[in-house]
Amino acid sequence: MMIDSGPLVAVIKQCTSLRELKSIQAYMVRAGLTQDAFLASKLIESSALSLTGHLDYAHRIFSWTHYPNLFMWNTLIRGYALSESSMKAISVYRDMHASGLVPNCFTVGFVLKACSRLLRPDEGKQIHSQIIKLCLGIETPVINGLMRFYVSCGDIDAARVLFDEMSERDAGSWSVMVSGYAQHGRPREALAVFREMQFQNVDIDGFTLASIAGVCGDLGALDLGKWLHSYIDRKSMNIDVVLGTSLVDMYAKCGSLNDAMKVFRKMCERDVMAWSAMIGAYAVHGYGDKALNVFAEMKRAKVRPNCVTFTSVLCACSHSGLVEEGCRNFQSMWSDYGIKPQIEHYGCMVDLFCRAGLVSRAHEFIKNMPIEPNVVLWRTLLSACKAHGYAELAEQISRQILELEPQSGESYVLVSNVYASLGKWSSVSKVRSLMKDKKAKKNHGWSSIEVDFTVHEFVMGDESHPEREEIYRMLDQMAKRLKQEGHATTTQDVLHDIDEEEKEHALGLHSERLAIAYGLLRMSEGSPIRIVKNLRVCRDCHEATKLISKIYKREIIIRDRIRFHHFREGKCSCNDYW
Ligand code: ZN
Ligand code: ZN
Numbered sequence: 001m002m003i004d005s006g007p008l009v010a011v012i013k014q015c016t017s018l019r020e021l022k023s024i025q026a027y028m029v030r031a032g033l034t035q036d037a038f039l040a041s042k043l044i045e046s047s048a049l050s051l052t053g054h055l056d057y058a059h060r061i062f063s064w065t066h067y068p069n070l071f072m073w074n075t076l077i078r079g080y081a082l083s084e085s086s087m088k089a090i091s092v093y094r095d096m097h098a099s100g101l102v103p104n105c106f107t108v109g110f111v112l113k114a115c116s117r118l119l120r121p122d123e124g125k126q127i128h129s130q131i132i133k134l135c136l137g138i139e140t141p142v143i144n145g146l147m148r149f150y151v152s153c154g155d156i157d158a159a160r161v162l163f164d165e166m167s168e169r170d171a172g173s174w175s176v177m178v179s180g181y182a183q184h185g186r187p188r189e190a191l192a193v194f195r196e197m198q199f200q201n202v203d204i205d206g207f208t209l210a211s212i213a214g215v216c217g218d219l220g221a222l223d224l225g226k227w228l229h230s231y232i233d234r235k236s237m238n239i240d241v242v243l244g245t246s247l248v249d250m251y252a253k254c255g256s257l258n259d260a261m262k263v264f265r266k267m268c269e270r271d272v273m274a275w276s277a278m279i280g281a282y283a284v285h286g287y288g289d290k291a292l293n294v295f296a297e298m299k300r301a302k303v304r305p306n307c308v309t310f311t312s313v314l315c316a317c318s319h320s321g322l323v324e325e326g327c328r329n330f331q332s333m334w335s336d337y338g339i340k341p342q343i344e345h346y347g348c349m350v351d352l353f354c355r356a357g358l359v360s361r362a363h364e365f366i367k368n369m370p371i372e373p374n375v376v377l378w379r380t381l382l383s384a385c386k387a388h389g390y391a392e393l394a395e396q397i398s399r400q401i402l403e404l405e406p407q408s409g410e411s412y413v414l415v416s417n418v419y420a421s422l423g424k425w426s427s428v429s430k431v432r433s434l435m436k437d438k439k440a441k442k443n444h445g446w447s448s449i450e451v452d453f454t455v456h457e458f459v460m461g462d463e464s465h466p467e468r469e470e471i472y473r474m475l476d477q478m479a480k481r482l483k484q485e486g487h488a489t490t491t492q493d494v495l496h497d498i499d500e501e502e503k504e505h506a507l508g509l510h511s512e513r514l515a516i517a518y519g520l521l522r523m524s525e526g527s528p529i530r531i532v533k534n535l536r537v538c539r540d541c542h543e544a545t546k547l548i549s550k551i552y553k554r555e556i557i558i559r560d561r562i563r564f565h566h567f568r569e570g571k572c573s574c575n576d577y578w
Contacts, residue, residue: 005039012042018054021047025061040065041072048079055079055088074106081114089114090123103130105139112145116152124149144172151180171203179211187215188455191224206237210246217246217253220532220559221450225250229263241267245274252281255530255557255564272306280312285564286573288320307339314348318355319563326352343374350377354384355577363393375405379414386418394418402431406438447511447533447558451522458514467518474517478548479508485547489540510541512558520552528555536560546570 008024015021021043028034040061048058055076062068062076073096080089093111096103103111108131115124128146136142143162150159163169163177174197181190194212197204209228216225229247232239239247244267251260264270264278275298282291295313298305305313310333317326330349333339346369353362362381366373378401385394398415405411412435419427448457456465465471489508512533519529537545537560549556550570558565566573 005033005036008033008039009042012039012046013050015046015051018047018051018057021051021054021057034064035066037065037067037069037072041069041075044072045075048075053083055083055085070101070104070107073101074104074110077107077114078110081110081117086114086117090118090120102134103136105136105142108134108136108142109145112149116149119153121153121155124153138167140166140168140170140173144170144176147173147176147180151176151183154184156180156184156186169202171205171208174202175205175208175211178208182211182215185218187218190215191219191455204231206240206243209237210243213243213246213250217250218532219448219450219455220254220530221453221455222251222254222256222530223450223453225254226259227453229259239263239267241269241271241274245271245277248274248277248281252277252284253559255285255528255559255566257281257285257287270301270303272303272309275301275303276306276309276312279309279316283312283316283319284559285566286319288316288322288325291316291320292322292325305337305339307333307342307345310339310341311344311348314345314352318348318352321356323352323356323358343371343377346371346373347377347380350380354380357384357388359384359388359390359393375401375408375411378404379411382414382418386421391422394422402434409435445511445533445535447515447531449515449519449529449531451518456515456518458511458518460511460514461509462511462514465514465518467521470521471514471517474521475508475513478513478517478520481551482508482544482547485551487544487547508540508544510538512537512541513544516545516548516556519556520548520554528557531556531558533558533560536562537565542572542576546572 008028012021012024015024025043028036028039033039043061044058047054047061058076058079062072065072073092077089077092077096080086080092089111093103093107093114096107108127112124112127114120115127124146127149131137131142131146137146143166147159147162150156150162159176159180163173166173174193177193178190178197181187181193190211194208194215197208209232213225213228216222216228225247228250232243237243244263247263248260251257251263260278260281264274267274275294279291279294279298282288282294291313295305295309295316298309310329313329314326317323317329326349330341330345333341333345346365349365350362353359353365359381362384366377366381378397382394382397382401384390385397398418401411402415412431416428416431416435419425419431444459446457446459448455450456458465462468512531515531515533516529519531523529537558542565545556545558545565545567547570548554549567553569556567558567563574
């Protein structure tokens with residue numbers, strides 16, 4: 001008797017549970033249909049993909065089939081690649097190879113996905129050479145998959161080689177490159193690919209836009225970020241929760257809190273990341289109360305906070321001196337939400353106590369931590385000791401820090417500054433020579449400013465800029481006017497950075513000064529000067545910038561490594577506390 005498998009396939013497709021699938025399988029056994037490849041492949045597909053989580057069952061059906069076809073192999077590999085047991089995708093792929101069957105584009109695509117998820121560079125490279133052997137490399141989706149694999153393993157240059165050699169790129173290929181550069185901290189290259197993408201009129205998807213918004217945030221490129229936003233509006237694109245959150249974050253990092261809030265309020269759906277971004281935005285700008293209000297609103301909206309949310313909340317408390325509020329929230333993390341505090345939360349608490357001048361409390365807190373404190377915590381405490389005159393404790397912690405981190409230039413600079421402030425000059429020179437012996441790496445400072453959609457980057461005493469002559473003339477003028485206003489270079493942070501940076505420091509050539517000079521030269525009157533700096537602003541530059549904002553009647557916004565400083569009419573939003 002011949003049985004038409006058509007109706008059975010329709011039934012399999014409608015199954016909503018494993019039990020139903022099993023009863024069909026029982027019927028197939030009774031009807032002698034177990035080796036019907038078409039039916040078996042539908043069973044595997046249903047159990048492995050449609051009803052996720054039944055891979056064991058799918059694998060069993062697969063093993064019972066004497067001659068599994070390519071579709072079955074692919075389905076099984078795909079199911080495993082997307083599951084928690086991605087490793088099995090690779091082993092099934094190996095079995096397939098051993099069975100003599102030739103993989104196709106789909107097979108390699110799925111197994112590459114598994115390699116990306118597992119961060120298996122060696123296996124992925126093997127697949128790459130098989131792709132070349134099998135001549136599958138002419139297919140755009142296959143190359144996109146390979147690029148994604150290289151990006152996920154951190155080898156973005158390998159992805160770039162493939163990208164450059166592609167004969168036909170689709171929107172996905174561009175997107176992989178842009179987001180790859182963005183994720184791996186190469187914002188300039190991300191922007192270059194993005195520009196090329198516009199030049200070639202490629203449709204830009206939401207994912208790419210979110211990546212570029214992230215890049216604008218990192219670079220503080222507000223004009224470009226605004227252009228991006230208007231592009232989204234022009235194309236009537238849907239701002240989903242991911243894109244919306246990246247816009248909130250971008251505006252906040254570019255110093256435009258109002259725009260961040262506007263985007264946030266317009267979002268139809270807000271998940272925990274969106275709320276956390278908004279709380280974090282208020283926190284780094286020093287609006288602790290507003291951050292806490294948004295946090296309260298989030299709880300009223302029944303969105304459960306996660307560890308990122310609490311980092312933002314604690315950071316908000318710390319930047320606004322809300323000690324008790326901070327302690328309460330720290331408690332509530334575990335007691336109300338079952339979230340175990342991580343090192344960054346402990347870091348926020350230490351920062352909170354230190355900023356409030358509660359040095360002993362911070363020290364007690366560190367000593368009683370259930371996890372090992374890291375060097376960042378000790379450094380925070382040491383800075384506080386210096387600021388509040390705890391000489392003995394400062395010396396003890398200094399020794400500890402240098403033992404913990406003998407290779408970090410930052411630690412040496414901090415420690416030598418502490419000794420200098422205590423007047424212990426012999427210790428200062430000891431630390432200096434120690435630093436030279438250990439060849440500790442200095443973290444070089446840079447500042448960037450966006451003018452006419454171009455981001456200009458300056459290092460200290462930079463002479464590489466094409467408009468350097470004008471910039472230095474401006475710096476001279478700034479120095480003169482600062483002097484007239486009574487600015488005296490503070491020597492407190494004389495060892496802000498050691499050696500050559502010192503004398504440039506005295507000349508007022510820290511990178512942010514160059515960026516400010518360039519901003520005064522090139523930004524139209526009335527528009528604020530926005531600068532991003534990778535390190536903390538030193539005390540002298542902070543004082544100078546306050547005066548510059550008054551002398552030149554300019555709003556200057558500097559985002560340093562720690563927070564935002566809004567300089568206006570001779571004052572800073574941080575109230576000289578950072
Ligand atoms: Zn400075
Ligand atoms: Zn400030």
